[in-house]
Amino acid sequence: MQYPEPIARLIASYMNLPGIGQKTATRLAFHTIDMKDEVVNEFAKSLLSVKRDLTFCSVCGNITEEDPCNICSDTTRDRSTILVVEEPKDVMALEKMREYRGLYHVLHGVLSPMEGTGPEDINIPSLIQRLHNDEVTEVILATNATTEGEATAMYLSRLIKPAGIKVTRLAHGLSVGSDIEYADEVTLLKAVEGRREL
Numbered sequence: 001m002q003y004p005e006p007i008a009r010l011i012a013s014y015m016n017l018p019g020i021g022q023k024t025a026t027r028l029a030f031h032t033i034d035m036k037d038e039v040v041n042e043f044a045k046s047l048l049s050v051k052r053d054l055t056f057c058s059v060c061g062n063i064t065e066e067d068p069c070n071i072c073s074d075t076t077r078d079r080s081t082i083l084v085v086e087e088p089k090d091v092m093a094l095e096k097m098r099e100y101r102g103l104y105h106v107l108h109g110v111l112s113p114m115e116g117t118g119p120e121d122i123n124i125p126s127l128i129q130r131l132h133n134d135e136v137t138e139v140i141l142a143t144n145a146t147t148e149g150e151a152t153a154m155y156l157s158r159l160i161k162p163a164g165i166k167v168t169r170l171a172h173g174l175s176v177g178s179d180i181e182y183a184d185e186v187t188l189l190k191a192v193e194g195r196r197e198l
């Protein structure tokens with residue numbers, strides 16, 4: 001039996017989400033039918049809003065409602081340090097510990113020869129540009145401890161060190177393959193405090 005068109009479309013939409021297969025998508029779609037009108041309206045509005053009201057900071061690449069973002073435009077932050085992460089959600093995780101007062105740079109990915117992702121495909125050129133312009137003395141590489149995260153850190157280290165800028169890597173309080181977004185605040189704080197020079 002074919003699902004009615006609206007249900008089929010909703011199932012297909014849910015299947016675009018990471019980790020959602022046909023079975024879960026079908027369950028979610030039928031659950032949506034049972035939801036109250038106002039709840040579904042709110043859900044639809046929030047989906048549209050994240051695309052319409054959010055943009056990427058033209059300086060650091062973080063998601064923001066205003067450009068530049070409130071971290072880049074905060075004059076009380078230490079502009080001599082840039083902490084490099086893979087995704088905006090890593091910034092959220094690091095900001096939660098309230099200890100780091102420098103700036104960020106979001107790569108939006110990692111180098112991956114297997115998937116054909118080179119330096120120009122992620123926010124590396126804009127990082128290099130910032131190092132030319134700003135008074136940066138240290139770059140902290142906080143890509144994840146995966147094979148690609150490590151390779152990206154090594155690549156950036158080789159690129160940045162000749163400019164006379166100190167390059168550090170988060171301490172391995174984070175276990176191999178673990179993501180910054182899932183680390184608790186104490187572990188993150190230790191990883192930042194125990195960072196080692198590359």
Ligand SMILES: [Zn+2]
Nearest residue numbers: 057060069072
């Ligand atoms: Zn920014």
